[in-house]
Amino acid sequence: MTILGTSGLVLNEKLLFEHSKPGRKGYSLPKLDVPAAKLPAELCREEINGFPELSEVDVVRHFTRLSTWNYGVDSGFYPLGSCTMKYNPKVNEAAARLPGLANVHPATPPHLAQGILELMYRLQVALAEVSGFAKVTLQPAAGAQGELTGMLVIRAWHEARGSKRSKVLIPDTAHGTNPATATLAGYDVVPIASQGVLTLEEVEAHMDDDVAALMVTNPNTLGLFETNIEAICKLVHERGGMVYCDGANLNALMGIARPGDMGIDVMHFNLHKTFSTPHGGGGPGAGPVGVTEQLSPYLPAAGVERDGDRYRFEPEKTDSIGRLMTFHGNVGIMVRAFAYARTLGGSGLKHASQMAVLNANYVRARLEGVYDLPYKRRSLHEVIFSDKDLPGGCHTLDVAKRLIDYGYHPPTIYFPLVVKGAIMIEPTETESQDVLDEFCDAMIAIAGEARDNPDLLHQAPVRSRVRRLDETTAARKPKLRWEANP
Ligand SMILES: *Cc1c(COP(=O)(O)O)cnc(C)c1O
16 A cells, blocks of 8 residues: 655555654654555546546646636735735745755655754744744644644643633634634633623633633734733633633734733744735645743644754653644745745844734725724724625625625625624735725725615626625535536
């Protein structure tokens, strides 16, 4: 039987397991659980039924044509709030493709992989510095997996103290992954109805000795900084709980404030958001996790450590929660993130955050009075409007669809749930004032159309290849296979 390695290399099973024999020095290959059974004969096909026969040139033209129908951050403004769709410098791609970095097999012995190990080590250190945490693991492959890692670390910490707490507090502004994560980690979710910025009283009302942790997002998904965060962390700690921070919005804070300094215990990063890696369509991503010193023994096995001028994987730790990934995480994303951090440097990262905040406030100032602004105060990296008071029976979905006719990817809509008909705009630092002005002009024109000719919005999009789709059915019953005659 053959196994496809994460680098795409086909490994021979026997070879792999010979190399992973315990006792082999300097080699920390994870244990793979490969089923011994052979595949049933009826599943082994020579060819796929009904596939069309096409020439190479037909196939190349088909896919090249399809690729021009795609909309990405390289083709236009992409203000998808909460997703931080910033421009990804092409130098990151060049770095990630360097053969010495791209072609290292994850099972290469550390003494032959010093370059990539040094990069991973230095990225761990850089992320710890940006966030104010003592230690960082690079292993999780997404923000959501970072959340799970962090919550399992918190769980392990409680269990090591013989504590059997069962609840996790989560404000209702949180990303849907937060309650999903807490549930996966075995906790009951207690939602906190928040009025924008979380208050000490709101947390206090739910805090008891059965609460394992509070999960907050800072700045939160309303684009507002949690100004009471220090007092809230103090309160949770006094009652024996931990504070988890969803760090997806770090693009607003770099070089300005550090979650580790606010009293937060654990935070995940979304390298594919803050550290400029292409994303969308489900990945790949990377969700490193930073923790305080007291939680570091529970981090996943095995981080990279420095030994003089050499780098190696940490020896197994007895308290570790184990592994989240078979190997070491999405290393290509780490290379991109490292290239980005090194290109910008500390002052550049700070400038990026400042410009991201400035751009969001520019959009807020230009559209205030045109669209309803539920939170009338300065925002951080993103700003939330709503469809309240929009004339002509027009709603958020109509505005989003009409934006497609104007050549824009729509913003995030109907999230966060606490704002009815939310329109969540995150311009990011990489857009110029000209681009923001054109986008705001389009938004203002659409508000005018809603008043004068609302049917334009109800019919939209009219200039796209497909019109309004049945998105619910597409999500519930996706067609995942090629069909000869659909
Ligand atoms: C994107 C996001 C996540 C989840 O991150 P993934 O990398 O998509 O798993 C979690 N919380 C917030 C606020 C986010 O914006």
